[in-house]
Each structure stands twice: as C-alpha cells, then as structure tokens.
Amino acid sequence: MNAFLSNLIPLIIAAVAAMIWLGLNALVWVYCERKFAGHIQRRPGPFEVGPHGVLQPLIDGLKLMGKQLLTPDNADAVLYWLAPLLSMLPVLLLFLPIPYGPVLIGMDVNLALLLILAFSSFNGLAVILAGWASNNKWGVLGAARAVSQTVAYEIPLLLTVLTVSFMTGSLSLLDITHMQDGHIGNWFIWKQPLAFIIFIIAMFGETNRAPFDLAEAESELTAGFHTEYSSMGFGLFFMAEYGYMVVMCSVCSVLFLGGFNGPFPGIEGWWWMLIKTYALLTLMVWARWTFPRVRFDQLLNINWKWLLPLATANLLATALIMKL
C-alpha cells in the first residue's frame, strides 16, 4: 500500500503539472500563432487587449467559457459530450513520459513511445465520435475524412518511430535521449534524415494541422467534425489540438534532435528541450500560413504512395544495417 501511494503521489503531481503546462502552452501558442500569422501577412495581429494583445487568448478563453453549451436536436448526447473529453484527457497523459530533463520527467516508463502512439490515436477516435454524434452532415464528412487521414498517417509515423527504437533497442524516451548524449553529431537526425522528414510530414497529418487540416476544412466543411460544438466543447478540441502539437514536437525533438542535450557537451538542460520543441512548433505555424490546403486525394496519395514506401524502405535498411 505504501509503495503504491508513494508511486501515486508523484504521478498526481505530474498530472497536475502536465495540466498547467498544457494550459500555458495552449495560451502562449494561440497568441504566438496569431502574431506569426499577422507578421507573415504584414499586419500586427492581436493588438488591443493588453500590451501588444498579450491578454487576447485569456479573454478569448473567458469568452468561450461564457457561451452556452448546446446539444443539437437528435444528437447522441452521451457520445456528443464524450468526444471533447476523449480528445482532451489523453493529452494530459501524453505529457507524462516526455523527458524535459534527466530528472524532470513525469513518469519514466519503458514503453513510453508505445504509450504515446497508442494514446495519441485517441484523438482520431474523438474526432470520429464528435462528427458522428453531431447529427450533422458536415460533421459526418469531417469524421469520415478524419478516419482515413489519421489511420493513414499513423502508419508511416509508427514506422519511423520504429527505426529509431531499432537503433536504440529501447522504447523509453529517456533511454533514447541518453543514447544521443554528447555533442550535436550524436543526434539521430544525422543518422536518420529520411525518418526525420517523414516524421515531420506525418506529424502534420496526425495533428490535423494545415496543410493537412482536412477533418476541419473550414472552407468546404464549415468546421468539419466540430461544426456543432459551442463554448468549451469546441474549446477542448482546440486545446487538445495544441496539446497534440506540443506532444508531437516534443517527441520529434527527443527522437531526432537529442531531447534535452545541448549541441555541445556540458550544457544540457530543459531549456534545450524547450528551444527544440518551440522551433518545431514555429515550423508548423510557419507552414500553416504558407501552404494551401491539399486536396483529399492528394493527401492520401502523399501518404500511400510516398511516405509509406519510403518509411518501410527506411525501416528495412535500418534493420539490415543494425544486423550487419
């Protein structure tokens, strides 16, 4: 019992910390994304609320919370409200096994990678439920797209992650980080450049971000799967999207960019992890405001014709080299 408690308490602390971290990230990145978008289009972005609009996301959050929660007629109310929760809650869990420092880690599990991959696919399920239960044709179309998209992009993502774990022989993110200790030359991006590129592309697909935001597709499907959601129903999806972005970018920086290792020996720390993650997030935002949305057949073509064969070939080649 005592051992159980002593395990549980740090876990609860970690979960609360993850919640705060997620909330902060969502706030900051909503603001940063809007500012980035503004500057790319040579306008100031949010500007009026607080100095340079820094309070804007906070106020937006308040506004969202103040709105009425509506369940559409003939919608399946249970599934309808389960969906946003199902989208949001797993994200908290995903932050636990990510190592921000040698000690700064919620929970060092041996199967961290597996855990992250398994729980991140909950988002797909949540999107499907949301679209299906809304009793709305845009919702259903968005859900249908989401199924084919997330399922498709999960596969190359898995294959690239596998290549890294083949090389390290471990699924623990902490172990993988420690394999890249030392200087910048040890980072896996040099050993697995193709896997890195595939991971980045699949990351866009997995997190439903532009140019692959076809489940949402506000120009064709109004808002896709979350058309019917108001107030915090939408807010949770929104938070979850940012949460998944942060998780995916963190995983990417652990797998390929050395995690909390600095580029030179002796200067590692959590700030390196943050810098790398935020650089990747910046890339995602930058790409969103640069590329137009792809067509749905193009999206699937990219995946089935390019990412999947390349990822498979990369995996086989890695396996072969590791064996020799």
Added chain:
Amino acid sequence: MGKFKENVIQPLIDCWSLIVGLKITGKYFCKPLVTVHYPRQVIDDENLETYGGHVELIGKPKDPATPKCISCMMCVTNCPSKCLTVVKSKPPKLTAEEEAAMKAAEEAGEKVSKPKAPKNPAKFLYDYSLCSLCGTCIENCPAKSLKFSNNIYWVATSRKEMKIDLLARLKEQATELSAPVPKTEAVSAAAEKEA
C-alpha cells in the same frame, strides 16, 4: 522512362517549391508591417489617393463649387444599380419686361433666342447604399465630372444618411479647400515612420 520521370523525379523537384514558399513567407515575416493602427494613426495622403470610396463630383477648375457636369444623363442611364438621380436645370424664368421686349423684337422680324437652361444639374443625388462601386458612371461621363472619392472615414448609421446630395458635398469641399486645414490629433502613419 517518361512515366518514371513524371511520377518520381518531378515530385521530388516539386518539393523544392515548398522551400521556396517558406522562403517567401519568411521574408514577409521580417518586413515591416503595413497595417495602420487606425484610431492612433491615420492613412497618409499617398495611400488615400488610391482608395476608391463613394462617387463624387469634380468641380470646374475655375469654379470649384460648380461641377463640370453637363446633365447629359449618361451616368444615370448606365448605372446598373440605379443609384444616381440627376435633375436638369430649367431655363431661367423671364420677367414680364423681358418677355415684352422679346415679343417686340420678334414682331420686328429680329431673330430672338430664348435663354437656354444652364447645363449644370439642378440636383445630383446619389444613394451610396445601392452603389456597387463599379465605376461605370465614371467611365461613361463625357465631361469627366465624376470620380471615386477618397473619403475613407465616412460612416453612416442609417440608409437615409447614405443618400448624399453630391452638389452640396461639392460646395462644402470647395469652401473647405479655401479654409485652413483643421489640425488632427492623430499622426499619419508616414509621419510616424519618419520620426
């Protein structure tokens, strides 16, 4: 071989366009902003010139309070939205003495020309709430008497207010031109850039 090139080489080359795209947006990211923070700054004159607001009349160069318009009705017939109303001026009423003098002259066999109506319109009404700003009236005006205004700060709270008497507006503008320009508190964006 052609298939291979089309399906494999070309997409790889096309990937370069993604980098080019990022380069372009990255460049714009670093450039200074062009949006004006409206209530604190106002648009500078240079940018106002290219703004096409509602339609307005152009005054004669020597007499800025009267329009160049010759009441030909071309703008009214051509306006697809039917938002212009031009009323021609009537010839001036003759006084009794003048009429008598004219009659006498006519009887004497002289050629008399009745006074003609002035070409300037008596009324020139315009409904901005209907106008689609297509510019057809401006293109068709033989006297070149119409233009888009650069009246960017014009606000109305009802449809009624959007019906403008363009003749009155022209008169106002003419008197404003001779009057000193009122000083505004807001700084123009260009001036701020220099400072």
